[in-house]
Amino acid sequence: MLETIFSPKSVAVVGASPNPNRLGHVVLKNIVENDYRGVVYPIHPTATSVLGLSAYPSVLNLPETPDLVVIVIPPQQVLAVVDECGQKGVRGLVVITAGFKEVGGEGKELERQLLAKVQQYGMRMIGPNCLGIIDTVSSLNVSFAALMPFKGEIALMSQSGAMCTAILDWSKAQGLGFSRFVSLGNKADVDEVALLHAWNHDPHSKVILAYLEGINDGPGFVNAAREVTKNTPVIAIKSGTTAAGTRAASSHTGSLAGSEAAYEAAFHQSGILRARTMNELFDLAMLFAYQPLIQGNRIAIITNAGGPGIIATDAVERSGLKMATFSAETVEALRAKLPPTANFFNPIDIIGDARSDRYDTGLRAALADPGVDAAIVLLTPQAQSDLIETCEVIIQLSQLYRKPVVTSFMGGYSLGPALEMLSANYIPNYTFPERAVQSLASMVRYTQWRDRPAPTYRSFEVDKERVRALFASVRESGRVELGEIEAREVIDAYGMRLPKSRLASSPDEAAQIASEIGFPVVMKISSPDILHKTDIGGVRVGITDAASARDSYELIEYRARKYSPGARIWGVLVQEMVRKGREILVGVTRDPQFGPLIGVGMGGIYVEVLKDIAFRLAPISEQEVDEQLRSIRTFPLLRGVRGEPSADIAAIEETVLRVSQLVMDFPEIVEMDINPLVVHNQGEGAIVLDARIILK
């Protein structure tokens, strides 16, 4: 779909001035000087030629319809040019011109009109307000970047043009290359979702990097990313998180979530590796672009120095990887060739005076061992080190055994040629061993994601109509928050268990209902006008016989009339007294970008004080809810500590999945708390004690 933009047979540059100080000139020059193999047309109102190419006054005058038109003219003139492009039948645009949405006011309106025209003509557009795009596969540099990146297998999209410049400059120094390099600008049309789709199955990109500041279409992004990450790792850095967390939230869950939780869940559920820093972004990019995927988590370390070996071993254990245990053959192979003072176990210490032959022995034995999934080669430059020969050994062995090999050559001054050689031969080198380890740990997480079974979604039989009608009536009454009885009805319609309960309108009826429900019961005043029932003594618990039920009715009604004169009183609710269990909070908040976000945690102080709650975006799969629940710190309390039996975890999971179905069915639910869900022991189910639902 975006072929005409990334692999155009012909490109016209509108604003290609003969003046070398103008941006349009720079763009044209970048196309011409970087081996673009198609036809290039400068468009300029007066010039007859620019950079030796025939120039045309308008797109309309071109001898053919160009695949791609790049626009680098003042914003006021852009719409007219887009019209001309439309008339000419152009399909692809890159609008570098700034002065649109990013300046607010009129610019915003101008961008709206621009997008309308683009859509009207069936075009696709990158920008406006961007640095342009670079595609090393088709040798196309349609940008005003000062540098052409190396050719490589990393596709990059960035919402910040300045980050593009910095990344180009940095990558050029590191010898890192790109396949596609896109400055998204205001992303009025082509955005991160469109690019993810376009780059799915791209044979030229082994890894996709994204620098994101915000995402418009959250669910679209998650779906696209889920598709792509099955084949290609996606590494994203999301900035602008903390400052944004100021959204007002009236519910419990909302205030716990913040906007950060939605991004975290979106990345987690779509298999995107999130980099926390730019360093990490490139550490990972290098590993995925250069090395094969790791097949397990067992790491071997080869080192010529004890200290760095310890540092790396520590890092392996801290990051959830495992130090490989060598087979007897491996240890024998090491013992046969290494000096007796070497360490034949993991980490393999080949001693400070090691030359390349010992690196060969150590790395070969490690990679040949079926119990090793990846190797880290550490080197501190010593008098005896033969750096180039050692690099040759590493490069050769890494190609022989298709397992990831990374290095940490520690130092700088004396390493120049060796580091260049490693980079040119696709061996990722990290200045310090910890970063090598952390990168491998992320790669393990990615392969685990890729290898996980396909997610399954449960669909429950529910009474959707009943909820629809109820919401309609709530809206009609001008309210957004459901009353207690209404909320109970929704819970019931979606198949979640509630305490047995009926409304009594006399002491005798209360006693009758209580006997039918079974003692003990709880009794509560039922009134639309009394919100804080407990405060006026309108709730009595632990009622164990019919006489007490009669007494309680009278007392509750008396108190309600006394302390809330004028309140409408519907009667007294007689309710099954639920026996104690572990209390869970299941809450929903609706993220403006990503939609419903469902949190689950142990209720009370655990979520309030310890903030121990895990969020996932709806719809939640069976695998996701399982993993969600296991990710809270207090999960051991659910599984049971000190010989306690396990709580009914399946019942919690089912509740979350039913809530997921409910909020997907009814986008008008903006907030919801089930608090508490009382969970009994395994096999004994869970009961919703209280629920709160707020509509848009």
Place this chain on the structure above:
Amino acid sequence: MLETIFSPKSVAVVGASPNPNRLGHVVLKNIVENDYRGVVYPIHPTATSVLGLSAYPSVLNLPETPDLVVIVIPPQQVLAVVDECGQKGVRGLVVITAGFKEVGGEGKELERQLLAKVQQYGMRMIGPNCLGIIDTVSSLNVSFAALMPFKGEIALMSQSGAMCTAILDWSKAQGLGFSRFVSLGNKADVDEVALLHAWNHDPHSKVILAYLEGINDGPGFVNAAREVTKNTPVIAIKSGTTAAGTRAASSHTGSLAGSEAAYEAAFHQSGILRARTMNELFDLAMLFAYQPLIQGNRIAIITNAGGPGIIATDAVERSGLKMATFSAETVEALRAKLPPTANFFNPIDIIGDARSDRYDTGLRAALADPGVDAAIVLLTPQAQSDLIETCEVIIQLSQLYRKPVVTSFMGGYSLGPALEMLSANYIPNYTFPERAVQSLASMVRYTQWRDRPAPTYRSFEVDKERVRALFASVRESGRVELGEIEAREVIDAYGMRLPKSRLASSPDEAAQIASEIGFPVVMKISSPDILHKTDIGGVRVGITDAASARDSYELIEYRARKYSPGARIWGVLVQEMVRKGREILVGVTRDPQFGPLIGVGMGGIYVEVLKDIAFRLAPISEQEVDEQLRSIRTFPLLRGVRGEPSADIAAIEETVLRVSQLVMDFPEIVEMDINPLVVHNQGEGAIVLDARIILK
């Protein structure tokens, strides 16, 4: 004290061979070629001159007593040479020779003898088994390192010679210089403690770096570091942590602590900044060596690009720093000179086409604002950027205002000369903004440490004699674990409250005691032979009257005789029934290096499942216990949530301090748990319900 080693007037090299491949030759050459201004004597059995210097067959033949002797000969010959040095009156040794403790067996014995001789002659020694030392202040390079470091204000000690090599190589590429550079080797004599003392008040070192693998004298290290960090920041990286955590521990606290907790507490309590990675170590070294100390936590950011500005702002908020709020004057100054599309608030966005004049405007206004404590200057290289002029502006302003200024020039390829200029002028540059922010955050932690009030230690009046006698009798009986009654006695002797309790030997006496203590009471079998009292029904709670007390006595005694026939029965303990409160665990474990480590956390699942416990080394000051308690995640539960009153926090702190005094008084206590300490509301105190003490 170590003057003769670091600033010797004369140096002899034993093993200074004429053969350029021998280590002794390399060492001699390093001394000669690096501008050492004293006298150098090669010592060699046969050579008459080495590198043009007159050689001597032995130290004994020298015309004077050299201040320092470097030994680079086979290990078997070292002792004899040390004897000669002793006879000649030498005071300082650097033993580079390997083959001592690190090879085990005979080497260990050789090292013991070496140290004995060194001490006998009153010498100080670096090594053995080290790379040597380099002191750029006295232009002394007594090492076989391949490079001489730049002169600078960083003092470094490293337990790993290979790390020394790597660090030298790396620093040389970064332009970072050192004042002292010490490879500690086996640190038989001079260790990290001795160097800390030697480097206290060193006018040539603005920061001390330490690469540590293990510490022998924990308390000595903590005391030395506490002294030094008052004047000079110390940054340490400790490796070899996870693998070591296998020490057997029989108590609750011991198993929660691990060896890592002791190091963490030691660094924390002595003001050492702990670097987690080598990257972080050098990020911090650069900042402290180059820039003045920060006086607050308010950061200003100046950037020519929005994206990196957001990244840096996020990092500031995440790391506990504050984005500075500018004064009206500052905003006016910015508005007067910057283009209208710039951002005049923090972060100051001077727009992509900014040249050095806008950097001047932005940085000057920020540094002049009294509400700004430090500035971060971000730059992505754009077509209009004038890098060298911008560097000049930054350097000049950083010298004018004595506030820390750091940069993040993002890129690589086009930045070379700019980065060299920044480094040469003491402006720390970080490839990515997050690292600039994290480094400033660490600097803030250091100044907070430096500015904190001096710690105060409470001393309680206790009955030390009683405990001493008790421990003696426990040891006499061949036990290491105290019985319940004995443990209670210790608790009582150290002034901690226990439930009122007396032993009854008849039903009537039980009723009598219970009436005196006050109902309700708890009654428990008292027998040295019955460990699991509850299991045999030997505990009854909630006894509310005299009749029940009599009944309980008989029942408990009956059960004890029935289920534990032959057990010695001392009677039945009648105990005050402590009303409910918040339960706290106070535990002690003894770290082999650092001594007693005291943990405090909320009891039960909070420590068991959530591992929410904070450790400090004893003796603990009043300030430390306060901060210790506040550092547990569940601290809000102690302060009270949901309108609950606060627990008696002062009573918890006092308990910890009394335990601290106890374990300092009695080093034979290896483990101790107070679990639970029942804490009532503020002002109502805390009671020890159960305690366990294990002696060496």
